[in-house]
Amino acid sequence: MRININFLQTGGVPLTNDLMATIMDAILTYNVLGDLAGNLTIISGCTITGQNVSPGVVIIDGDVLYFEGGTIVSTVYVHTEEFTKTFQDTTDKVLIIKKTVKFGSGATNHNWDDFIRLSTLKELQIELDGKADQTQVDNHEDRLIVLEKKTAPIINGGIVWAWFKPVAEIPAGWKECTNVRGKTIVGWNPNDNDFSTIGNSGGSKTVQLTVGQLPKIKFQYTRTLPWAAGSSGGFGGGGNQFNISTQDTNELGNNTPINIMIPHTIAAFIEPNF
Structure with missing residues (x-):
C-alpha cells in the first residue's frame, strides 16, 4: 500500500x-x-x-x-x-x-x-558475493560425507593409534588404551583358534624350554666291553674283571628362560574418548 x-x-x-x-x-x-x-x-x-x-x-x-x-x-x-x-x-x-x-x-x-x-x-x-555458491556447497557436502565414512572408526570407537609423546600430553578427546600396555597387536584370523577372538590376550616375553621342546640330538662316544659271556673275563681272558657302574656327565646350561621379544619401539596406544 x-x-x-x-x-x-x-x-x-x-x-x-x-x-x-x-x-x-x-x-x-x-x-x-x-x-x-x-x-x-x-x-x-x-x-x-x-x-x-x-x-x-x-x-x-x-x-x-x-x-x-x-x-x-x-x-x-x-x-x-x-x-x-x-x-x-x-x-x-x-x-x-x-x-x-x-x-x-x-x-x-x-x-x-x-x-x-x-x-x-x-x-x-x-558478503554474499564472497560466499560459496551452491555447487561449492554441494562439493563440500560430498567431501564431508566421505570424511565421515573415513573417520567413522574414530567417532564410533574401536580404533587405537600409536602415541610417541608422553602420556600426560595426550590431547583432549583421547585417552590411553591401557589394555594393550606392554603388548603387540596381532591380526584376527577366524581359522586359527589362537587368533579367532578379538580382545583375547596371549604370549609371553620369555619361554622356558622343556625336554620335549629340545631338538633331537645324538652323542657319539667310545665304549669298552668285556669278552663274550662264558669267557674267563679280562681283556685277554685273564683274571682281571671290569668294575661296571653308571655315571652322569657334567650338567650344561643354567636353565635360563629364552628371550623371544622381537625388535621394538615403545609407544603408548590411545583411543577416542568423546
Missing part, C-alpha cells in the same frame, strides 16, 4: 477522522521494519564513542523507536510520555503517545549488550 496525502493545497484541508486514520495506517506500515529487523536491533545511529552512544533508531518488540543516546549503562527502557489536548467538545483526552528509548531502568528493561547493529543491504550483498 502506498499513500500520498497532498496537504499543500488552497481552500483548507479537512482534517477529518478518516484522514487521521489514513495517516495512522501509513505510520503503522513503517513498523513492518521492526518485524524485518528483529527484536533488539540497531538500524541507525547509536555510534559508540568511549562511554557514550549517539542518538539513533532501534527496534524493541516490533516498534521502531527513537533512541536518545547518552552515557552507557547496562540497561535501557522505553520511556512513554502522553500529551493531552482539549477536543472540540471541550473534553481533555490523550492525543499523542510518545515513546523514546533511554539508558536507565523502567518497568521493562533490556540489556544494552543484547542489541545488535544490522548490516546494510549493500554490506550483506558484498
